Amino acid sequence: MRNINAVLFDMDGTLIDSEYFYFSNWAPILKSDYDFEIDFDDWIRDFAGHTLKDNVEMLNREHQLQVDEEDMWFATRANYAKANMKNIRLMPHAKEILEKAKAEGLTLGLVTSSYQTTVQTVLGEHQLLDYFSFFVTRELVESPKPNPEPYLLAVEKLNIPKEEIVVIEDTSTGCTAAKDAGLYCIAVSKQAVERQRLNHADLLLNDLAEVKNSLF
Structure with missing residues (x-):
């Protein structure tokens, strides 16, 4: 495909099938505490790929709710603990593409x-942590996605030309x-609502098997 030496992966919705997990833990809180109902399509369209802070601000701005960020943080963490994040499954072909990338000598x-604790819990459960040379998590940046800061920090860690780096993402x-951040981005999603918003990706594919075939 191109002369690449590093691949940067997003986690939620890209490597792990976490969006329904997050939806199923947020929806009851919104219903019980704020009398606000959402379905999974709402979650994908409005919440997926955003931080808790961004989602709280969106709820207050767009729906005139009075959601307190700290209260939501504690409520969601309590639900996550009860639901057990270790039960979150990998996306299809996730381990396969990581194994192939490492076998090809690429830096990942x-x-x-997400926070480092979530990374350790979920990827640790699936024994995927050792595939990665580094992690850029929420607590390491001041401005999370869609700000380019996380990827600019990753480029700094890699210390190679941007032209040698490919990003794998699932959300706009x-x-x-x-x-x-000036990087080549492959988007991977089967969600119709998300695919419509991914026309700025360099390449839009359906799953990680297609990504693997395009890279190698």
Whole structure:
């Protein structure tokens, strides 16, 4: 495909099938505490790929709710703990593409809006942590995706030309961050609502098997 030496992966929705997990833990809180109902399509369209802070601000701005960020943080973390994040499955072909990339001698990084504890819990459960040379997590940046800061930090860690780096993302938010950082971005999603917003990706594919075939 191109002369690449590093691949930067998003995590939620790209490597792990986490969006329904997050939806199923946020929706009951919104219903019980704020009398606000969402379905999974709403989650994908309005919430997926954004930080908790961004989602709280969106709810208050767009729906005139009075959601407190700290209250939502504690409520969602309590639900996550009860639901057990270790049960989150990998996306199809996730381990396969990581194994192939490492076998090809590429450097792998993870760039996510999730916190390090989530990365350790979920990727640790699936024994994927050792595939990555570094992790850029929420607590390491001031401005998360769609701001390019996370990817610019990853480029700094890699210390190679941007032309040798490929990003794998699943949301418009993440793709925007990658493109604004000057990186080539492959978007991977089967969600119709998200695919419509990914026309700024360099390449739009359906799953990680297609990504693997395009890279190698």
